[in-house]
Amino acid sequence: MIKKGSTYVVMGLLNTDSIAYATGKLVEEMGGNVIWTAQNERMKKIFFDRGCKDLSVEEKDAMQFKYCDVTIDEEVETLFNETGEIDGVLHSIGYANPKTCLGAEEMYTPASQDVLTGFHISAASLATVAHFAAPKMKNGGSIVTLSFEGSRPFPYYNWMGVNKAALEALVKALARNMGKDYIRVNAVSAGPLTTKAASSIPSFNLLASTWEDISPLPWDTLEDKVEVANACVFLLGEYSKKITGQTLFVDGGANFIGGRLMDYEKPKK
């Protein structure tokens, strides 16, 4: 799926639980090169000090690691000035202040700057990344981002749900803009997975447990990260050359179910 020797920038590494990590490892296993990015120098240090205990010294040393805050255009520009030619980018980045933008509270928040920051990081930054990455994809390429159900509001997900809806709309707008340069833009909409970002969603376990009621296939919040990574690699790589502007659900099928599953429809244990 991934061309041997191709190079991908994988953005959004916090620890080895990150979706970015699972995807980047698959790219490497298939013979691709990965340039990893964390948000800033501090996050990079956290990754090496605490976030990757299961990696050997050799594995850590082999990682080509940069940092880049996607809300600072100069940092995104510098990142892509330093990568050389690339074949694609994984944008696996999101943030909304859990105190003001997520949770059981009503949507209104007096902290409107938090709403804007969440939108900038979780949605608009894809356009920044696409803008600075495009000149490095001279022979075309693929940009993939991560969504969570942009079309239906879920409890506790509040402003993040709005950001994901915007992200999925932006995927289509960018795909329209960038097709002329043979650059594809797609999203993978994942079911709930246990990661640091997920742990900051209030009552994440409650949200995740709804998957038992709405997912026709069994969904495992730990094990199924690899299935999400598989789909990201599919969209980044060689087998999806005519797919663009899409949101591909990797959620066990929860997205199309009306109401709850009947007991007789639930996956057999």
Ligand SMILES: NC(=O)c1ccc[n+]([C@@H]2O[C@H](COP(=O)([O-])OP(=O)(O)OC[C@H]3O[C@@H](n4cnc5c(N)ncnc54)[C@H](O)[C@@H]3O)[C@@H](O)[C@H]2O)c1
């Ligand atoms: N975990 C889930 O259940 C789930 C489900 C569907 C979609 N997603 C999405 O997948 C993506 C990756 O999340 P994850 O679950 O791997 O969690 P994660 O916490 O490992 O990754 C989120 C990343 O976003 C980065 N980030 C935040 N602000 C940034 C900024 N200003 N600049 C650069 N990086 C920044 C964080 O440093 C972190 O590396 C997010 O967009 C998330 O919304 C997650």
